[in-house]
Amino acid sequence: MKRFQLLVLASAITAGAIWFGFYRSRHTSTVAVASLLPRETLAFIHIPDFNRARGELHETEVYKLWREPAVQDFLQKPRAKMPASSTVGPTIEEIESIGMKDAFVAVVSLEYSAWKIVGGFRYKADDAAAEKLVNHWRAKTLGGASDVKHETVDYQGRQIQTDSAGILNFSSVHAGQWFFFANDAERLKPLLDRADGRVKDPQTVLSGDDTFLAAFHHMPSSYAAVGYARVDQLLEKLMPAAEKNADGGMTVVRKIQSFCGATSFDDGKIRDTFFVGMPKVIETGNLTRGSLSIATKETFLYVASFLNLSKEMELGPQAAAGWLGGFQKITSALATNGVTLEEWKSAFGDEFSLMADWPATARIPSLFATLPVKDSAKAKKILTTLAANKTDDTEWTQQEKDGVIYFSTASGAKLLSLSPTIGLSDRMLVAGADAESVEAAMKRSAAGNSELAASKKFKTAERALPTARQAFAFVDPALIYTRLDATLRPMLFMSAAFLPGIADTVDLNKLPAAEVITKHLSPITMSQSYDGDGYVAESIGPFTVYQTLFGIGAASGAATLLYHQQTPGMAPIPTISSPAPSLSPAGSPSPSPDDSP
Secondary structure, three states, X not given: OHHHHHHHHHHHHHHHXXXXXXXXXXXXXXXXXXXXXXXXXXXEEEEEEHHHHHHHHOOOHHHHHHOOHHHHHHHHHHHHOOOOOOOHHHHHHHHHHOOOEEEEEEEEEEEOOEEEEEEEEEOOOOHHHXXXXXXXXXXXXXXXXXXXXXXXXXXXXXEEEEEEEOOEEEEEEXXXXXXXXXXXXXXXXXXXXXXXXOOOOHHHEHHHOXXXXXXXXXOOOOOOEEEEEOHHHHHHHHOOHHHXXXXXXXXXXXXOOEEEEEEEEEOOEEEEEEEEEOOOOOOOOOOOOHHHHHOOOOEEEEEEEEOOXXXXXXXXXXXXXXXXXXXXXXXXXXXXXXXXXXXXXXXXXXXEEEEEEOOOOOXXXXXXXXXXXXOHHHHHHHHHHHHHOOOOOOOOEEEEEOOEEEEEOOOOOHHHOOOOEEEEOOOEEEEEOOHHHHHHHHHHHHHOOOHHHHOHHHHHHHHOOOOOOOEEEEEOHHHHHHHHHHHHHHHHHHHHHHOHHHHHOOOHHHOOOHHHHHOOOOOEEEEEEEOOOEEEEEEEEOOOHHHHHHHHHHHHHHHHHHHHHHOOOOOOOOOOOOOOOOOOOOOOOOOOHHHOO
């Protein structure tokens, strides 16, 4: 019996040692880098292990989607039109060959708008391989200038090599298995002092800064990349004094002390973890997600959070654009009719939600916005006040069905047959684009059962994140793509019939089947909570909520730019002329799938 107990104890100690070693190797890597940087560092990015991160990336759902033969076959023609990349692939191979670890870039100071930057990495290869990579970066930094000045300075037995051309400067130095670089040679000297152990005071380095440690405490133990910024100090240096004292949209931003974010890979999915160190913006309870009962198995978007009405209602005239402009019209109508913010808050709760359904039989999705009702009599009075306010020639009709009051109006979008409608019960307000969908949503709300919450995909996605206390989001990209494919595929083929030139760029007959795409698209979720000293937000999926928003923004910007390039003004009158010979090659080799990261 004693032998068995000793065996169990030894196994537990061994497992604990293995776990501690794993945790320490992953989590202290960034702390070790932070111990090289000065305490006043403004921002830095750190990649602990490039090869490991790249290997994990290749196991993700989105990379497997990229590698699908049908996808590669479809992209073959458009990729052939793109210029071949001659630098990305070789650079990645060089980084991989030297076994780069603990790569970092940091902004250590801002002096008269001059950014002082240092960076470095550890490597396993010989010095020549690392030197080759750094020389490549050096050439890129200096841009092939002809008046480059070379200088080598000895510092404590280390040779600091500096190349400069005008205001451009690139300095580098070896330190054992470390390779450091900077845009100011003087910034390398304290870095060398810490790396060589000549300076050991923990209070002078970033790893001894309480703000950094508090932010980094919220990061996962394992990650592919992590970034940190002292937002308050950056704003102090970047914002003019006049802007610091001005009121406006920067009020909340000026409350932010620090930011820390990490990206990691989790069982084929991408996970983002963000921390924003700041006081709590609004005092509320935890999310109840009472509106989840409206969501169905056809719901592809569900977002729940809290409204900070005191801030929105204080916006100045310069903010009267977009949805904020519409919100200001509502608040103006309420104020004109004597409805105060306190009355609004006594009628409605702070928690709101947005959701979207797209049944297979519908041409377009149904969108909803909800608010909890605290006092149905006051809520009815407020809605009646809004309905009576006839602005923009909008007339609202009112009717009651099964104890629910509906306010409806006609929309100018006749082709879409929209009739914006607000449904009000004794527990919830639901606003939607048409009366039929809002009425169906109110019936589901009364029943109290949520098809979405009961689904396996929602439960699995929800369990992947901590419980959301301030904000929650769920997105089903597979459902979105399925509906878009069914709607747009026939339109694309019809367009190709009228625009034969499309065939020169893309072969629509090779457009992958929806199932090829959707099998790699699991749900995306996001949770946000306030944790003592700041907001912690996590998102996970084939790509995260934040990456999705960034992608949508980038795509919208690119589409807008392309539109303006194609339509700079009135189309010029075509003239007849002989075709000019092309100076470009007949074709460029397209990058192979292996050229991808």
